[in-house]
Amino acid sequence: MKRTPVVPRQESLVLPVVINPFSYDRKLSFCDKLQVAFMTVTIVPIRAILIFFFLVLGWLLAHIALAFRTEEEKLKPMTGWRTFFTVPMVVLGRALFIVLGFWVVRRPESAPRASSREAPILVVAHHSTLLDTFLTFYGTYCLPSPVSRVENSHVPFLGKLIEFSQPVLVKREDPNSRSHTVQEIQRRANSDGQWPQIIIFPEGTCTNRSCLISFKQGAFLPGMPVQPVCIRYPNKLDTVTWTWEGPGAFTQLWLTMCQFYTKVDVMYLPPYHPSEEEKKDPKLYAANVRALMAKCLNCPVTDHTYDDCRLMVSAEKMKMPGSIGLVEFEKLHSKIGVKYDQIADMLRNFIEIKGAKWKDGEGITYDNFSEYLMLPKSEALREVFDLYDRDGSGTIDFREYVIGLSLISNPVNNDDTLKLAFTLFDKENKGHVSLDDLQMILRQAFNMGPEEVEKMFVEVDTKCDRRISYGEFKDYANKKPEYAKVFTTYRETKLAHSLEQPPQFSNGLAREGSAVDRPSTSFQVDPASKKLQ
Template sequence: MEFYPNWCVAGVLAHFRISLHLTLSCGFRALHLSHPSSSANKVQQQRVPPLPRQKSFIPPQIPNPFVHEINLSPLTKLKMLLCGLFILPLRIILFMIVLLVSWLVAAIATCCCPERNEKPFNGWRRKVTQSLISTLGRLLFFSMGFHVRVEGKPASPADAPILLVAPHSSFFDAIAVIVSGMPSSVSREENISVPLFGRILRALQPVLVSRADPDSRKNTIDEIKKRATSGDWPQVLIFPEGTCTNHTCLISFKPGAFHPGVAVQPILLKYPNTLDTVTWTWQGYTVEKLLLLTLCQIWTNVTVEFLPVYVPSEDEKKDPFLYAHNVRHTMAQALGLPVTDHTYEDCRLMMTAGELTLPMETGLVEFTKISKKLNLKWDNIRKQLEIFASIAGSCKGGRIGIEEFARHLKLPVSDVLQELFSLFDRNKDGTIDFREYVIGMAILCNPANTEETIKMAFKLFDVDEDESITEVEFSSLLQSSLGVPDLDVSKLFRDMDADNSGKISYGSST
């Protein structure tokens, strides 16, 4: 999405100088202007106070839930060094023994079975999975120094076919699968190929998601529905956030788990430790470093809390997004955490921002909220990020200042340009971040309002109301409204005057 053509931008800018009331959608800001007189030189300027911002676009309480830093004090480093010398070798040996035994048991349980099972395990295969592998899983976490506390009571598959775990903050969250009685889970198809762990995952008969399959989302939802309503399959455990966060909030829940419209049991994961070495985020330590730091702790506490079964209302059964929203609210209240509308797509935008040499956090826009309220797709926002990167000055830390704003529009810095800039600068810090840029572009330059805005700008230029614009009208109004008496608009006018008639009609301008 680009800015309007220069003449249309100029018309919008000129409206800041006139006093006819015009509101540009959603209560974002009011622009005031009056009917033009017969001469553009009579344009009068009238400043207007800003209207209150729409509350739905207020920045989130947690600006970046995808970053995690670990500060190690000298004493902590000394403790970890001692643990690394005396405890770590023993843990690694025990871990590898238990892992190899688990792999062997899983290989036996899945022998002669395809990767994608059409039927649930029965008989000895199910007993091996739910009893033996579950016990080995507990030993695996014990070998890593985990102390697990369970609160609440797990529901039966009949009462809650689907289990929802949040917040999702670590690869160690797999402990929820073990404590829950080895239910199936939703996993990427590539994970099946991971040495040792892939075979153990197969024993759980997961719902596999293929990123290469364009129908993967639909197929995944259909498979979850089938398992949740059949009565034969084990429970399905899902991390509804879809990606890891720093567990300071609950981000948007994906609706896939809520499409079946069946009862769910929320499960809360907490890591009440003085030093957090388990949180794995997009900006933070790698898997290898976190694993090493965790194994060098004396112990790591984790609490798994089973909340009461959530039975959906009729409205929630019909609307999976409403169902997801309400369950998230229930879990957030139990955790005492705020909620934000970030999602996995924000992480993808973070990676794109990094590729464009912007700070990674630049890409955070609360995708769920922005896409829903402004009707924007990810690809569209991705393109806007590329444009934003070309405008933003590196000295602003990935933000647009008034100088970059003026340079991009090829206009001088003036009072009226400052007014337009202030429409984008929602928090009034003197810069435009990417989130403000996306909101401003969608509201001020939304394709849904293009026709109305262009008509408004055309009428402004047509000072003698003959339904056409001459170069004199075009030039005089721009020079007056922008405060630049020597502004040369001849080339711009000729570009719009396709038939060289010396006039521009509304039809030809659009």
Template sequence: MPPQRVFALPRQQSLLLPAVINPFVQDTKLTKATCVLLGIFLVPLRAILLSLVLMVTWPVAVIITFRHPLKGAVEPMTGWRRFMCRKIMAALGRAYYFCMGFRVVVKGKQVSSSEAPILAVAPHSTFFDGIVCIVAGLPSTVSRVENLLHPSLAVRHLLFPVLVSRQDPDSRKNTIQEIDSRAKSGGRWPQVLIFPEGTCTNRSCLITFKQGAFIPGVPVQPVLMRYPNKLVSDTTLLLLTLCQLYTTVEIEFLSPHIPTEEEKKTPALFASRVREAMAQALRVPVTDHTYEDCRLMISAGELTLPMEAGLVEFTKISRKLQLKWDNVRKELEGFAAMASSCKGGRITIEEFARVLKLPVSPALEELFALFDRNGDGTIDFREYVIGLTILCRPANTEDVLRMAFQLFDTDEDEKITREEFTALLRSALGVSDLNMAKLFKEIDADGSDEFQAFATTHPEYAKLFTTYLELQRYQAIQEAKPGDLELAGQTSSGEKQEDSTSDKKDD
């Protein structure tokens, strides 16, 4: 049996784990005693005050929007409607948040609509973030069309939102066109306020910005939101917020970002640079998580995996490996089948061998090491997706599969018998006692087409086969120059370029 090669496997830095593993969870730190003591007095009082403010706000909103179209050929408010919206409704909005105990601190200066037609607000962590709309003078927002159907949300009509419909297949295109039209109206429309992250986080980082705010290629003013309260880190829960003596929210307007010609042509670059500037001001890292990670997290839970298993930084993975969400979701199902019996939803080498119906051997250990990017002895879902895509499927070429079939088919009768199959695998894996009944039954290769069909849907075997061939070459080098480990290690490292650095896609 050839000795196992031992050398470092260089990894592309851009595919290593992010600084913040899970930006979608929050820890509540407010004690029950504090909740009870403050809640007994504050919650009833604030509930009464909020009800009074809403009793005034709702009819005023109805009056302002009376017989003013919200769909179709929508025009910005003018005259008395605009005056009531900017003065009376803004004052009622401040009163609403004041009754909830919010203390608002505004930093920086908001520019006009003609200077920066779009406001990009981050991080988005709670529905209370709507307070930025009050501070910004009730700009236009992006909202689901269903929100306008509920009478209690009549105040949203005043923002004249850009409507998004999940039922309309053209909704995304229409939304971008409407944002572009308002952003290039020369100040006729109020500013468009957008939360470019697209979902809520725990404020520990900035996730990938969606490109909607940056496609028009107009100046964007970044707006930062901070919740510096030490009593509770989770302000998304209404009851906990009402139980606090006060909740401080800081809103900071940064200098507008005027796009370069390159950024106008590349919205993703524009979004990335705005995010980087906001992250530096917030002193937090950035990650490539998106709302799709949340969907994968939910899918992982449905498959009885830890929900964190679905957090793969979907934007980065999909961009570098050309994967779509549906494909990653399908890979998650395969991973769940392998990891179902593993504690914590991580695959060990024993489980890896059991699923492949193979014994632990040097060839299998080397394949496992290529999957195990952080070297902790287990494979998580992120490592599994990367491994399949950049290690196994590139090895699963037609030439490799044809060569494998020819090696198994020793009598050249275009069929692989169980004896031929077992004999070669015994040699490849370096074991004498090998029961291949279950695996051979799955393949049952009566022809090369059947063999290739199996190998195509099980790319791990193709990589295992090429790893075996490399080990054979490595053994030949060792036998030719006994003791020259340094030369062998260098040669093997050269042969291993596809394995260890095959994820050399441009950053």
């Protein structure tokens, strides 16, 4: 009789409402293509010339404003004659935005733009295009300082303009740079209005505007008031969205210039003053501001982060669809404590299990699972596979694999389990397992043939001395922690079967007081299962 595994499903680990916020697929109709062709040979050249003119003019003004600036002055807000260039630069920025074809609409119910003393930080979402930064030229003649990638400061023309805005620069891949960035944000936010407002896109990367992903905590760590700014692009044809999967930035810019106009809807919300609890807990502060902005934007929220994008890139480098790397990293990190490096290793294992037989949208099949572990199909193996397959689809996607390893296999892959398993194979207590030992146990447990067992033996026997030491046994089990769960499941299944079969007399009757009369045994739930409750 098959034992039915019961592992509670935690609602907080269900699939997100939006599966992939980092993908955008734009489709042009026949009329759209005609418009693009017409605009490319008529209006776009004029726009390109004007854009180049404004960029050169802005670059010259920025050079003059930043001339002879010492390293000490760079640590302080610009003062004196340098500030006279702010208004001309804002006007140039607005002109550039108009030439690009943008029509900015500020909603009537929008709150006024707060001063840097009232709200030292602007938090802006959605963030779906590099052109979002041009919205800093609207609402006031005070130019806010962006938090930007250090690479952006080296872009021709734009780099000097970014430097004029006194940015906070960050290197995403450098953990120390991130901490320095947070310290700089805190220093400026607590300057009592001496620095310009800091404009932050708390999502940290561009999305397709289908949801709000996790907000980074940098804007909320100072515990100062922030002013939320909500952005929409309510156009029939979306030519501005630039995501990790989809059209490139220059393609989108060209198509945007081919539009007669591009509407932008901007909504300033009143400054958000954090409570004492939120000041002490920036994660709570960020979540509450995100909920407020999601309500204004009428969109769901998910726990995707920039780390999901990094996993997408890693998957693509291994010739796999980038979408398999989307796991809602922030949710898994907070719920089960898994770190990015661990998930990156799991991604490599996942792709190794799946192998070259990849089909878009397909995960690990039962056959893949069996081949990877080099075990024949059995009740115990099927039970472990079903525990991983949380949605019962018949395949294990990468998100399910991460949860399965973290909550099902790794908790039982401990010294006690491994020593017990090793003792089972090493019945004569020799201190090692021979090929004959392995064949005897695996033949009895899984009906494995000699060739299958020898293949596994060679893989475990890394010293090639025809014996498996406990160290080799443990190393192999840590490489494939699924074995520990298969082993414990097999033992529980055998125990369940033995309790269901009472001792028999020769006449076929059950002996009084045998297992058939005993109370049913309740099986111990793995610690993994408790985490899911």
